[in-house]
Amino acid sequence: MARHETSGNSGTGTQRVVAAVARVTNVIPRLAQSLDTLGAVSSWRAWCLRNGMGRSYDTREALWSGEVLPRLVPPPDSEESITIFEFGVAFGEATRWWLDRIDSPHLRYHGFDRFTGLPQRWRGMPAGAFDADGRTPAIDDARVTWHVGDVEDSLGDIEWATTKGRRFFNFDLDLFRPSLAAWEAIAPSLETGDIFWFDEAFDSDERLLLEAYVMPTGRFEGLGFSPFGGALIVS
Numbered sequence: 001m002a003r004h005e006t007s008g009n010s011g012t013g014t015q016r017v018v019a020a021v022a023r024v025t026n027v028i029p030r031l032a033q034s035l036d037t038l039g040a041v042s043s044w045r046a047w048c049l050r051n052g053m054g055r056s057y058d059t060r061e062a063l064w065s066g067e068v069l070p071r072l073v074p075p076p077d078s079e080e081s082i083t084i085f086e087f088g089v090a091f092g093e094a095t096r097w098w099l100d101r102i103d104s105p106h107l108r109y110h111g112f113d114r115f116t117g118l119p120q121r122w123r124g125m126p127a128g129a130f131d132a133d134g135r136t137p138a139i140d141d142a143r144v145t146w147h148v149g150d151v152e153d154s155l156g157d158i159e160w161a162t163t164k165g166r167r168f169f170n171f172d173l174d175l176f177r178p179s180l181a182a183w184e185a186i187a188p189s190l191e192t193g194d195i196f197w198f199d200e201a202f203d204s205d206e207r208l209l210l211e212a213y214v215m216p217t218g219r220f221e222g223l224g225f226s227p228f229g230g231a232l233i234v235s
Contacts, residue, residue: 044201048225052222053224053225053230054067054224054225055224057226067223068168068223071166071193073166074166080165081165082102082104082108082165082166083108083165084098084107084109084169085112085170086110087113087172087178087182088112089111089113090113090130090132092111092136092138092139094170094172095111095137109141110144110158111137113147113151114150114151115148116128119150122175123174151173152178155182158185160189161189163189167193169196171183171198171206172200175205176206180209183214187217192234192235195233196232196233197231198231199229201225202228
């Protein structure tokens with residue numbers, strides 16, 4: 001009988017060890033991703049300080065309110081046009097933020113997205129992350145135009161050189177190649193006062209775009225940065 005009891009206790013102990021190992025194994029990838037993100041955020045902050053990106057803000061919304069809106073929105077009696085281009089809409093969180101704060105009838109908002117999620121893995125997220133089932137956000141605003149599909153294919157919807165007035169470009173595509181495609185479409189039409197926001201600049205994809213393509217033009221000044229992104233203005 002004693003031998004039987006010892007065997008049962010040993011089996012239970014083994015199960016507990018296996019369960020504990022399984023829990024640790026499941027935690028390790030998440031912990032590694034968290035540490036990687038912390039390292040990337042720290043590296044991004046150091047990069048911003050080295051490159052004169054301006055004031056640090058706790059959130060992108062605080063930065064948008066403090067630095068972008070005052071430059072983007074003309075006086076109330078002005079009929080100057082405002083155009084916002086959002087590359088990477090997902091569920092429309094940022095879209096709603098801007099539409100709620102700009103009541104000008106002269107605003108034109110262009111949202112570019114596949115609405116079927118990321119085409120490939122990114123920072124531990126699987127392909128298909130941010131999938132909106134192919135549906136555009138339920139936003140009832142005549143000032144908004146959706147451009148559905150891969151951004152590389154829908155960039156031709158806009159005649160970039162003909163868009164005038166105050167312009168804001170919101171880069172939130174996460175991945176390097178579509179972000180580069182958007183940049184290359186816009187770059188020839190850059191005008192003084194154009195404002196850019198890079199939502200995931202802490203990550204290596206958008207950072208590569210900034211370091212290898214955007215900053216080398218020598219035309220940008222920093223407006224500010226958050227833990228994950230940064231704003232620039234064409235000077």
